[in-house]
Amino acid sequence: MKQTLPQSFAQKINSLIAAFASKSFRYASISSRKFLRHTYLESIKPAYKSDLAGVFILLLLPFLAAAQLQETFSDGNFTHNPTWSGDAGSFTINPQNQLQSAGPAVTGTILQLTTPSQAAVGTTWEFWANLRLATSASNYTDVYLISDKQDLKAPDVNGYFVRIGNTADEVSLYRKDAGKAAVMLINGQDKTVATSNNVVRVRVTRSIHHEWELSIDVSGTGQSYMSQGTATDATHKRSLYFGVLLRYTSANSQRFYFDDFSITDTQPPVLEELQTVNPQELILRFNEPLQPEQAQRITNYTLNGSINPIVAEFTGEATVRLVFGQSFSTGTNELRINNLQDLYGNSLATPILSSFSFIPPAVLPGYNELLITEIMADENPAVGLPAQEYIELYNPTSKVLRLQGIRYSDATSTAILPDVQLLPKEYAVVVPNSQVQQFSQFGKVIGISNFPSLNNSGELLQLRQPNGSLIYAVNYADTWYKDNAKREGGWSLEMIDVTNPCAGIENWTASTDPRGGTPAQPNAAATFNPDNTPPILLDAITTSPDRVILRFNERLDSTQAASITHYSISPSINIASVQVQGPLFTEVILILASPLQERQLYTLTAQSITDCAGNRSQPLTATFALPSAPAPGDVVINEILFNPRPGGVDFVELVNRSDKYINLKGWQLANVSNDSVSNLRSITAAPYVLAPGQYVVLTSNPENITANYPASREETLLRMSSLPSYPDDAGTVVVVQSDGKVADRFSYEERMHFELLDDVNGISLERVRLEGPSTASNFHSAATTVFATPGYKNSQSQVGVQAQRVFEISPKVFSPDGDGYEDFATINYRTDKTGLVANITVFDAQGREIRKLVRNELLEANGFFRWDGLREDGAKANIGYYIFYIELFGLNGEKSEFREKVVVGGRF
Structure with missing residues (x-):
């Protein structure tokens, strides 16, 4: 028959239940239970024990839930709930439900027993021990609060333990690092365990800030704890096992007793580290293991107020990997963390707000990822900046750029940039080392030892990676200023739109800053200037x-x-x-x-x-077409302007009168000095193929030509760095082929111009007949209606007339008024004899001689002479009929005479 508890004992139980319900009870649960068990259970009848055991379990349920390890050995074993492993055959559970050593009676024996435990931070460890022996260097126990190894005897254990005993007969806290001797963190009071029956209750706390405190109660009840000291240590933050390690001599093999192991974690997880892996990935490390389900919920993480990750991966017991669909902002970002729990159910009471600064790792720039956005090529006269050439660099990307080893080159030299980083959207000015201080007031300055000198007129600048890969190139020219005054010096060239880096002259202009430039700063000329047109x-x-x-x-x-x-x-x-x-x-x-x-x-x-x-x-x-090898005379001088208007420039026009396609690459333009071809200038270093009948105009300033002659064909203008000197009074133009042969040569004089012109400045001499020789008789002043015809058909051009008779006049009526229409008459001839010499005299209708036109000219097989309608005295002949009296003399003294009529016309 089941027995009932005495009423007096039931009253004591009710009183104890009330005590358990009070908030002040806290960790006294274990010691009170031990007090109950030893004071009451052991003194009552065995029949009541089973009923009372159920009562104790009910009383202790709330505290068991809060504790992560609660081991009282009340179940009489240590093989489950929880499971202990190690030297299990050398331990036993004694009749008092305590863990007791039972190892071999051999001096130097080391025993160990462990159970899984991941609690490491924000944790309280508590246990009861009784060493019924005199502690010494050979008789003591280490209770491992934290261990990363199941075998506590292993030399590579990392963790923390409480040592009871040793030579000072004390209770102390140690740290164990793999392969090293233990380090004492808290040195407990000496002689606290100096008897042959050492009862002690130990409590160790570790805060979330890694602040340790060791307390002991030598009464064993847990009611009289005394602090042994504090320490701060964060060396080991993870745990896998909790356990005991014993060392003894032969007589003490069964004299170690343990009970009431308790590990309690009531603190929510703390974010210890936030690491940026790349521009879109974070690693979060917490102080303790997390509940995986909550850790992998993407809605628990919010970046910069609104962005959830696309991946939340639980990569370890206390580590979470977050991947976002967009890059972090450069500078300060904020991550908000909600609802996380540790393994023991402790949840975040308030969200974790963690700010982090993101500066992307520095990388070498790729193509168009580092730009030259400003060029000070002509620093004098200085306007408001130091009189120093410079270039400006700009990082248009969201990356941090590493400039170390980048090669900055012009046509003749290369400089290596130093170990400097350029932040996203950051500018920097590059100057010689000696000028760094002068420019530091403007912004970031990069000094280099061998700054390449910049050509005022322009040149190709390049930025390349250390391996030679192209980053950026710009081929600037002084025409990019678009302002003749600023072109003279003291003003920089600025890129207009840094998002349009491939553009040339259309995206560059002279700085508008009053100082003359904006080194290491946004450009004064900056505006929106996109490229919306396809290539041509x-x-x-x-x-x-x-x-x-x-x-x-x-x-x-x-x-x-x-x-x-x-x-x-x-x-x-x-x-x-x-x-x-x-x-x-x-x-x-x-x-x-x-x-x-x-x-x-x-x-x-x-x-x-x-x-x-x-x-x-x-x-x-x-x-x-495929170019053919040229022969002298294939390409000839077709027009020359040697006496330009004030502010104008010279030009020489060539024409291909062959049926070949001729490449002018390597050809040169020259003059004559001391009867020798000299002052040669390269026409073009690039391929330039001249088609049959095609014109090319050689000049140092195509813009000047188009300004002075609006009808000029811009596509025919070829810029040369400079032309040889062609004086206004007289000179010789020489064209030299790439093989060194003279393609054509023309000697001019100012008096070749039509004598009735009031002002010959700005008027070119034009070839009359394409097939004719490059002599004075085949050149005439351009019509005054156009002054010159650069790039298109000459105003005085005349198609060759094939004479059907020995002499033939064309046109028979002409008007020498300079309008470009039949301004002169030609006397065309054809003969099948050689060695003929001609005289041509002009007579008026009354038979009066007015001009000796030709005297003793040796004739070719075919050719012509030209009369411009002028008298011998330079006056214009009157309107009317005129006779060309032509005398031919042969080698043997024979003579022939010819008379041809021509009419000088005019406007009425």
């Missing part, structure tokens, strides 16, 4: 039978432009490969599968060509 194919030329060069007006998408599918040639020739020429990517070389034929005109079609800004073209076409 300027021309196609050949340099060899199997190569065609295409030139475009702007930079291309080099990858897209390298595809063979965009190009075709008619008559059909297969294209073997395509090369896009850097660093400006405005030229494309087509490598042909079979050779081109001379004197054959081809048509190139380029389709869907994309520029650097992404604009795609409609089909583009250009004609070309």
Whole structure:
């Protein structure tokens, strides 16, 4: 029959229940339970024990829930709930439900027993021990609060333990690092365990800030704890096991007793570290293990107020990886963390707000990722800046750029940039080392030891990676100023729109800042200036039978432009490969599968060509032909302006009068000094193919020519750095082929101009007949209606007349008024004899001699003489009839006479 508890004992139990319900009870639960068990359970009848055990379990349930380890050995074993492992055969549970050592009676024995435990921070450890022996260096116990190894005997254990005993007979806290001797963190009071029956209750707390406190109660009840000291140590933040380690001599093998192990964590997880892995990824490390389900919920993380990650990966017991769909903001970002729990159910009471600064890792810039946005090429006279050449660099990306080793070059020299970083959207000015202090007031300054000197007129500047890969190139020119006054010095060139880096003159201009420039600062000229127009194919030329060069007006998408599918040639020739020429990517070389034929005109079609800004073209076409070897006289001087207007410049016009296509690359323009060809100037270093009948105008300033002669053909103007000197009174123009032969030569004098002109400044001399010789008789002043005809048909051009008789006049009526229409008459001749000499005299209708036109001229087989309508005294002949009296003399003294009529007309 079941027995009932005595009423007096039931009252005591009720009283104890009330005590358990009070908030002040806290950690006294274990010691009170031990007090109950030893005081009451052991004194009552065995029949009541089973009923009372159920009562104790009910009383302790709330405290068991709060504790992460609660081991009282009341179940009589240590094999489950929880499971202990190690030297299990050397321990036992004694009749008092205590863990007791039972190892071999051998001096130097070391025993260990562990159970899983991940609590490490914000935790309280508590246990009861009784060492019924005199502690010494050979008799003590280490209770491991934290261990990363299951085998506590292993030399590579990391963790913390409480040592009871040892030579000072104390209770102390130690840290154990793998492979090293233990380090004492808290040195407990000596002689606290100095008897042969040492009862002690130990409590260790570790705050979330890694502040440790060691307390002991030598009464064993847990009611009289005394602090042994504090320490701060964060070396080990993770745990896998809790356990005991014993060392003893043979007589003490069964004298270690343990009970009431309790590990309690009531603190929510704390974010210890936030690490940026890349611009879109974070690693979060917490002070303790997390509940995986909450840790992987993306809604628990919010970046900068509104952005949730696309991935929240629980990568370890206390580590979370977050991946976002967009990059972090450069500078300060804020991460908000909600609802996380640790393994023991402790939740965040308030969100964690963690600010972090993101500066992307520095990388070498790629193509167009580092720009030259300002160029001070002509620093004198200084306007408001130090009188020093400089370039300005700009980082248009969201990356941090590493400039170390980048090569900055002009046409003749290269400088290496130092170990400097450029933040996103940051500017920096590059100057010689000696000028760094002078420019520091403006912003970031980069000093280099061998600053390449900048040409005032312009040149190609490049930025390349250490391995030579192109970053950026700009081929500036002084025409980019678009302001003649600022062009003279003291003003920088500024890029207008930094988002349009591929553009040339249309995206650069003179600075508008009163100082003359804006080094290391946003440009004064900055404004929105996008490129919305597709590329234009300027021309196609050949340099060899199997190569065609295409030139475009702007930079291309080099990858897209390298595809063979965009190009075709008619008559059909297969294209073997395509090369896009850097660093400006405005030229494309087509490598042909079979050779081109001379004197054959081809048509190139380029389709869907994309520029650097992404604009795609409609089909583009250009004609070309394979150049032939030139012969002297194929390309001749067709027009020369040697006496320009004030402020004007000279020009020389050439024309290809052959049926060949002739490449002017390597040709030179010269004059004559001391009867020798001298002062040679390169016409062009690039291929420039002149088609049959095509004109080219050589000048140092094409813009000046178009300003003075609006009808000039801009596409025929070819800029030379300078022309040889051609004086106003007289000189000689010489054209030299690439093979060194003289293509043509013309000696001029100012008096060759039509004598009735009041002012010859700005009026060119033009070739009259294309096939005629480069002599004075075949040149005439340009019509006063145009003054010059650069790039198109001469105003005084005359088609050759094939004489049907020995002499023939054309036109028979002319008007020498300089209007460009029949301003002179030509006396054309044809003879089948050689060695004939001619005299030509002009008579008026009354038979009066007015002009000796030709005297003792040796005739060619075909040719002409010209009369400009002027008398011997330089006056204009009156309107009316005139007679050309022509005398021919042969080698043997024979003589022939001819009379031809001509009419001088005029306006009425």
